[in-house]
Amino acid sequence: MIKSWLTEFNLVWQSFLQTELGLTPIELNDEPELSWQWGARGRGDLVNSAALKLGQRTDEPPYELAERLASGFQQCLPLGLAVKIEVARPGFLNLYFSQSCWPELTKASQGAPEINNAGRTDQQSRHWLIEFGQPNTHKVPHIGHLFSYVFGQALANLFEATGDRVTRLNYQGDIGPHVAKCLYAISQQPFSADQLSGEELALARVNYLQSCYQAGALAYADDPTAKIAIDQINQALYRGDQEWCGLWLRTRQWSLDYYQLFEAEIGIKYTKSYLESQLFAEGQAIAQKATEAQNGQTAILVRDQGAIIFKPDPEKPTEAKLHTRVFISSADTPTYEAKELGLFQAKLRDFEFDYSLTTTANEQNGYFQVVNYVASRIWPTRLAGKIEHLGYGLMNLTTGKMSSRTGQMVTAFDLVAQTKQAVSQYLAANRDYSLEQIEEICQAVAWGAIKYSFLKQTATKNMSFDLASSISFEGDSGPYLQYTYARTQTLLAKAKSQSSEQGTDSVSELVYTETEQQLILTLLAWPDVLTEAKAMRSLHQVATWLYRLASQFSKFYEATPVNHEANPVLRQRRLKLVQSVATGLREGLALMGIECLDQI
Template sequence: MIEQIKIEVRQAVKELHSLEDISFSVDFPSDMQFGDYACNVAMILAKQLKKNPKDIANDLTGYIKVHSPQNFTSTFSKIETVGGFINFTVSSLSLWNIVQQRQKAVLTSSGKGKKITVEYGQPNTHKLPHIGHLFSYLVGESLARLLESTGNTVTRANYQGDIGPHVSKSLYGYIQVGQPKPETLLEKVQLLQKCYQEGTKAYEEDPLAKETIDAITKKLYTKDPEIFEMWKETRQWSIDYYFALEKRLNVQQTYHYMESEIWNIGKEIVEKNIGTIFESSDGAIIFAGEKYGLHTRVFLTKNNTPTYEAKDMGLNIQKYQDLPYDLNLITTASEQNAYFDVMIKALELCWPELVGKTKHIGFGMVSMSTGKMSSRTGQILSAVDLIEAVKQRVVEVMKDREGLTAEEKESITEKVTMGAIKFAFLRQNVLQNMKFDLEESIKFEGRSGPYLQYTYARIQSILKQLDLPEATSKDGEQLTKQEELYLMRWITRFPSILSQAAEALSPHIIAEFVYQSAQLFNSFYAQCPINAEKNKELQRARRTLAVKTAAVIKEGLGLLGIEVVAKM
């Protein structure tokens, strides 16, 4: 509808003012009492034409009413000037037809969109994933789903550091404690985390330990048999643990890149471009970023080992060779923004065909009330710690729920736990810093995952009590109350909202839309009963409205990676 409005407005501007290619917007008004769409073209033209925007809007409105095709104007009950804006109000009959005909807004890949790679997660081996990694998993998966939903072909990728100083510190600690073999996977990765912390402390405080750890690092790169088998075994512990976590989070990554498998690619690329793109400085090889308004970074150390910059450059070249992309999205914490600016510039200079194809999304830092997380010092809340803490609270909330088997209660509890965490992380702009509030996340009212899951379950309970034939076109004439009209207006916006969220790479747009959908439904149901309604035409229409609202909530939550529950 937005594009249709733009076409008619452009035609009116062309005819009345002989102007073409003017840029303007058609948006949803902040308050639905002002209609369904608001166009700012008159405000844009005011300076150019040196006229009052209201007068311009009046002229354009009059032209559209008279000269636009009847099948366009008949869609609206009002086309009017409000201040300097042209507002369009869709008629209730048109709204009902849209609601009745509504199919899923979420598309599947058509092959006609872009080929996009989304890289996210990125936890290192030999350490526990903290809630920052959890945030990365949830943001990346939601972005992938948004982009898929708008017709793109999306490949999910994960890049994990399984070699380098952090691994050497963990292995050093592991050797010091006698290389035990714990029984459970959780115990194994907890041991590696503890060994990493002890190794880090020893590296900073003990010169002999520092020398030993540096030697382990060199042996890892040369695959020295003395250390290699131990590294392979402990590395697999971490990989198995991450796969189990990804399964629980319902993330769908298909490509897992390991640093040990690609580090040499970036090194070779840098070496081939010394003297042109890279230069020597004090024995190291650097990229002089100041030439491009950036900063200088080392790509090969004095020991001729590749830095993270070189490795990342090699990774992205390998990704392009494996899955030629139109767009390559990399999600990490925003503290790495400047780093990626340099890396991407170097990448594009080395491989000109990749110019403009790689974009870094720096999401905000995540914290709890206890402050910033650190796996180095041991003050860490792991991803699974957080999940289990939330689940324990959900179990307490759910313990008195009746009519559920033990199996049903466990399944619902897990889904509500994940819904609570995912919505809490994704409900705000992911580019901003956030604090996770456990108690707020599990509330069954307000902006929370459980509230939205509960609203969906409530609708299913209402519908379960009804046995009605499908509503007819005529039934929609019965919907005249404000709550009915506002709910219809709102849910018909979903395809446009979805496009906006995908274009802006902003899951919080979907989160807010789903929340408002639930709010409007609950307001509607409070004033417009369904089961007790005696007028069968009105009852059928309201039932259809409930069915379509539930579908919107389910699809919207699905884009956030949240599963609905049929009962709670």
């Protein structure tokens, strides 16, 4: 396991603070802002604001305390770690490494990009269930579902990269009102595609199901007779009436077959996929049992006007902010909440796990607050404190929020096709490639554009997708990072064809340029980036790190000779740095599910 260089450095700093100021380990752990952080250009290589926090404790002005800390800490640093610490008002410490430090920092940075366990702070591996994707059958996924696929897979990769074991799960709504609406329209406009086969037939089928769902949804809203018929179809499906079950199962398989093809293209392989129809009966039984008092405790759910509901007690602190929710309707059909209880039971039966994380749009935050609370009370020893919901923001286009009921939306399939077309047109106009080469490169670049555009944004906030900027080979985009990686491979390939002459100069005597220093510091920060990304449950820190690494490499590439460097020792040192950059780009992009290409 690669340790964070900064973590090791901060251990020396914490020991100094304990001696100098009498701080306890508990106080230091509770105050992360006391630690050194990676700096930025124009500031120090490392920065620290501890004096601002501790001035009141010592009854000293922050600037004077910062001067005292700077002087004392320099005496505590390991031999060979020569630094300059400057004090900036009102009490910041800026630390700069001297030239003699860079050889050792270079050695540390050469391992930093390797992803295996890089962000672990302890040796214990935890087993996480991560549920994501969750597209309903009988509809096509919109780009919000596509984000769920991309984000959930990247999050699972992140947890694995930091040492945990991950089981990837999917949970799909294949029964309920949306299916009844679709089947109602199907009964009035049968499917016909005699001339199609293979993937074209599969796509035609799911698009047909989407159009039927939209027609059924409009009929349900506008036609009272249709509404009655659709409600009857919904109840018939829950009863298992053969009149509708045959059509339902056949059309459901159309959806499931195409989703498997689509998930394979994204690069997702689930350990297990659950369907609502497999779980609703068990969830309904659990909800009914939860209306009974157990072990001297009051009932978790209550009966109300023929329905079974959760009704929060405002006098209980744990329930004060929760909302009333229905688990079984007055028509005796289970709602999503009851089905969720069936899903929890299935997960507990199928897996031994430490934690369970479910990702959905943040529109469902209130729903999961109640469902997770109820589940924690039903299975307190198994689930209390072990289940987490992560609500991500909505994904919008420039035209605004999407709607699948009216059909005024861009589907996930549309977005992928449009992105591939745009990338293909760019490559044809700007690269001397054959049609076969364009087709091969286009797939990787288009998905790189989509995934990076999604993941570079803060997951918990509303997001947007812009086609033009996402496919650009310049700026903060997936194709730019893929192109930068290709540049590293070209440079390294040329080096192999040149002489491997060995020099006699000591590497430590050769000056490190500013562009080299910035690359080394960025590579050293990688384990800390992973730790922060996992803590925040978001990949935007990884994206920021990748873009910074690529931008700094571009400056290095333009300003610093590598293969044309006359000094062979210096040339080899810089080639190793290029290799570390390539490794960092490859591993960071892999975390996002983005393929690297040796040539673009």
